[in-house]
Amino acid sequence: MPATLVAYGSLRSLATLPWQFIVRVYRGGLNTRNIPTLVFNFALNFFPVFIWLCVFKNAGLIPTSWRPLIHSKLAFLADAFMFGDSAGELHAQYGDSASEILRPLSWVSAALFAVLVCTVLPVSLWYYLYYCRRCQTNVLEPYAHLFHRDYRFSPTNRRVLLPFLLLLLTFSGLNCVNLLAWQRESNFTKYKDILAWVSYVLLHLIAPILTAVYLYVFQPPGTLKAFSLAMGAQNICGVFTHLLVPMAPPWFIHMYGVHDTEHVSYDQPGYAAGLTRVDSHLGTHLNSKGFHKSPIVFGAVPSLHSAMAVQCFLFLITRAAGTKARPCIIDSPITGSSFTSETESADKNPETDPNTIELQSLPDSSPDTSPDASLLVNAINPVRASNPSFQYGTPVPMGALNSKLMSIFHMALIPRCLGTAFPILQWWSTMYLDHHFRFDLFIGMWYAVTSHLLVNAYYLQPRVLKRWCDLRMGITEDTRKEAKTMGMRVFEDTNVEWFFDPFA
Numbered sequence: 001m002p003a004t005l006v007a008y009g010s011l012r013s014l015a016t017l018p019w020q021f022i023v024r025v026y027r028g029g030l031n032t033r034n035i036p037t038l039v040f041n042f043a044l045n046f047f048p049v050f051i052w053l054c055v056f057k058n059a060g061l062i063p064t065s066w067r068p069l070i071h072s073k074l075a076f077l078a079d080a081f082m083f084g085d086s087a088g089e090l091h092a093q094y095g096d097s098a099s100e101i102l103r104p105l106s107w108v109s110a111a112l113f114a115v116l117v118c119t120v121l122p123v124s125l126w127y128y129l130y131y132c133r134r135c136q137t138n139v140l141e142p143y144a145h146l147f148h149r150d151y152r153f154s155p156t157n158r159r160v161l162l163p164f165l166l167l168l169l170t171f172s173g174l175n176c177v178n179l180l181a182w183q184r185e186s187n188f189t190k191y192k193d194i195l196a197w198v199s200y201v202l203l204h205l206i207a208p209i210l211t212a213v214y215l216y217v218f219q220p221p222g223t224l225k226a227f228s229l230a231m232g233a234q235n236i237c238g239v240f241t242h243l244l245v246p247m248a249p250p251w252f253i254h255m256y257g258v259h260d261t262e263h264v265s266y267d268q269p270g271y272a273a274g275l276t277r278v279d280s281h282l283g284t285h286l287n288s289k290g291f292h293k294s295p296i297v298f299g300a301v302p303s304l305h306s307a308m309a310v311q312c313f314l315f316l317i318t319r320a321a322g323t324k325a326r327p328c329i330i331d332s333p334i335t336g337s338s339f340t341s342e343t344e345s346a347d348k349n350p351e352t353d354p355n356t357i358e359l360q361s362l363p364d365s366s367p368d369t370s371p372d373a374s375l376l377v378n379a380i381n382p383v384r385a386s387n388p389s390f391q392y393g394t395p396v397p398m399g400a401l402n403s404k405l406m407s408i409f410h411m412a413l414i415p416r417c418l419g420t421a422f423p424i425l426q427w428w429s430t431m432y433l434d435h436h437f438r439f440d441l442f443i444g445m446w447y448a449v450t451s452h453l454l455v456n457a458y459y460l461q462p463r464v465l466k467r468w469c470d471l472r473m474g475i476t477e478d479t480r481k482e483a484k485t486m487g488m489r490v491f492e493d494t495n496v497e498w499f500f501d502p503f504a
Helices: 004-031 034-056 074-083 089-134 160-177 190-218 223-244 250-256 277-281 286-292 306-318 342-348 372-380 382-386 404-410 413-432 438-472 485-492
Strands: none
Touching: 004 485, 034 223, 074 089, 074 160, 074 250, 074 438, 089 160, 160 413, 160 438, 190 223, 190 277, 190 306, 190 413, 190 485, 223 306, 223 438, 277 286, 286 306, 306 413, 306 438, 404 413
């Protein structure tokens, strides 16, 4: 065949790649459904968030005579006595004589809150579950041994213990971030103002969408619905809390003081606070006008900025999909597989380069002779699950898996780092812009955790992840490719399908 014809064929193949990719995305997204069904499912999943938006948008229609008393001092005092008066706010509001008593008292109460509520209470619950009740699995994530690399159950395993330290970590994080967000003119710079605006306005809207896309592409079908349910439930509860227990934001205290009664009214217009500096930098009035028309001016507690950021964090941390750098699999007379290191495999077959062997995902325990052993291997091995004719020990040319660069995927560092940085950045921006106290942010975190625990216990684990594991293990017949994630369906039968497999 002439070289010109070969070159022409190659160019033609490259030209059709974008179209082939679009077709794969279309078919993988629909997955035996039609477009109206897909739109209906999206609307159904979005419905909890839609309810929250409707309630918030129309809150101003509620007659003032129906609304409860505004607690203008509550959030300010709760912040000082739960986290300590590090910025001298009690002195600024109550003067020298009162602050001599109140400020030391705030540090004592903050220490008691950190020790008793944030440490002793959750650690006691952890001890009761794993040492008194002797639970032998992670009560929050019973399928962690399938989804997470190098997981071995132990009461002191970080995946078991860290959830019970979340309150203490949040308490410490909020206090550390607060030191960088003090309301001092010397602390305000143009760079910080723009960064705070990007986080408070743009990332607040974009990050949940990106989290949803990640969950849809990399996680089992139904995970996105769980995220929507958790996000919608916390926001609906949050907006009703705003209406039933209205509290003043920090900018109101700094502008009018804790003793003000004249402006504690539902007729009080909203204020953009630190965002007015951004308007000055950008030469616009968008933020000032937008907050001036806010339907819930005294909706400081809980902070939904904090709640939404923490909910993204919880799903990205718990559901982060990492590839598993494990030994390759070769045939065994016992279960059809045995576990050998890359070096051993190369020694047995000198013609095989260890850099060309695909690293398979294996169970942490040694193989047994039970009937479920082969099912478990099939479940965790993405190549064999998607291709029944695949023979264990067959080298697959994926040398890049052994590179140090791939460690960021082996440990799922990207979603975990971004998921952790997002709430920290949100906490700083809200305090820096004078929109929320630490108390508001802590309560927002608590709403997110409560919503996540309920959705995880009653929907995500039993109805999504258990079913998906059954499909992958062959316990339940997969008739609609529901054992594949969106990314796996798009890149089905290619050398990168493993990348989108939570079991890979």
